Amino acid sequence: MNPEIRPFDVTVVGESLVDVYADVSDDFLAKYSLEKTARETVTEDVLKQIKAEVKSTVIKSGGSIANTAFNLSKIGTKVQFLTKIGRDNAGKIFAQEMLDQGVRCPSLCSKYKTFELMVLNTPDKERTMVGNGSPQPLNFSDDELESLKLSRFVLIEGFMLLANFNTVLKIIKKAKAFDCKIILTLSAPFVVEQEADKFNAVIQLGVDLVIGNRDEARALKTGIGVKELPEIHEKTCWVITHGADNVFYETAKWHFKMQFDQIPKPVDKNGAGDAFAAGFLFHYFLKNGSKNSVLNGMELGHELAGQVIMTKGPRLV
Numbered sequence: 001m002n003p004e005i006r007p008f009d010v011t012v013v014g015e016s017l018v019d020v021y022a023d024v025s026d027d028f029l030a031k032y033s034l035e036k037t038a039r040e041t042v043t044e045d046v047l048k049q050i051k052a053e054v055k056s057t058v059i060k061s062g063g064s065i066a067n068t069a070f071n072l073s074k075i076g077t078k079v080q081f082l083t084k085i086g087r088d089n090a091g092k093i094f095a096q097e098m099l100d101q102g103v104r105c106p107s108l109c110s111k112y113k114t115f116e117l118m119v120l121n122t123p124d125k126e127r128t129m130v131g132n133g134s135p136q137p138l139n140f141s142d143d144e145l146e147s148l149k150l151s152r153f154v155l156i157e158g159f160m161l162l163a164n165f166n167t168v169l170k171i172i173k174k175a176k177a178f179d180c181k182i183i184l185t186l187s188a189p190f191v192v193e194q195e196a197d198k199f200n201a202v203i204q205l206g207v208d209l210v211i212g213n214r215d216e217a218r219a220l221k222t223g224i225g226v227k228e229l230p231e232i233h234e235k236t237c238w239v240i241t242h243g244a245d246n247v248f249y250e251t252a253k254w255h256f257k258m259q260f261d262q263i264p265k266p267v268d269k270n271g272a273g274d275a276f277a278a279g280f281l282f283h284y285f286l287k288n289g290s291k292n293s294v295l296n297g298m299e300l301g302h303e304l305a306g307q308v309i310m311t312k313g314p315r316l317v
């Protein structure tokens, strides 16, 4: 299909999961030996016990790639999600929230259990995350991968490299055959530290754009052993955010830095990077990554990130 007439701008690829929010006391964290602000892993039994003991919960679709998909769709980008969503309560909530926002999702799958991450809020507004293990590995049939040809771009979250490396290789091969441009996020410093070689291998296959923050970029350079990001692959472009300070766009031939005005008192910094990515990509998709789209994208990315950090919750409202 001619890339200019495809029904979706982007296929986002990543895990579907829900966040289960609950308010707890500091004593509650102490009772279960949970370290505040950490991402703790507990057994299924302990998770059940925690769920039974908290007074009430709010369940919402979550995860970095879902936040970006939601925000992109909200500002008018046409998005489809390549993932597996369980035919369980959490999966139904995930799919419904995405569909309500206009993101096309695959049908629910009875062989897949949707991952639930508990987000425990303490009175000091800190969050402690608790889960049992990690999301089930994702495998897609050739038929499922055919959906990639319906979009011009494919956006793959870096978290996929933790447990789904072979699936990512398969997706990239198929996406290239369909002439899709490929974008990769770095997701989190610990993912890059753990999987730097896999990131390198994927980028060598020909990734057009990588999105990350300063710590992730640093971890990647250290892990691969290069001084500058463009040394990794001459054709890959990089957009690297530096929190409240600035954002960098780098290619082998040119680079650009945009300085920001700091927001002194953000209400909730969660989701800043995902909102920035959505704003940036909106223009990037519209004008196929031209220089102009990079500048407009940085401005919109910063504006949307500003909106998200000035409201509670990780997404645009």
Ligand SMILES: Nc1ncnc2c1ncn2[C@@H]1O[C@H](COP(=O)(O)OP(=O)(O)OP(=O)(O)O)[C@@H](O)[C@H]1O
Pocket: 212, 213, 214, 241, 242, 243, 244, 246, 247, 260, 261, 262, 263, 264, 266, 269, 270, 271, 272, 273, 274, 276, 301, 302, 303, 305, 306, 309
């Ligand atoms: N204090 C702030 N004031 C103004 N803008 C901010 C502030 N913090 C973040 N931003 C905006 O959010 C964007 C992304 O921030 P950051 O580099 O912290 O991403 P991140 O670390 O990936 O975030 P996340 O915690 O969502 O993963 C920045 O490029 C900037 O536009």
Ligand SMILES: [Mg+2]
Pocket: 187, 188, 213, 273, 274
């Ligand atoms: Mg981030």
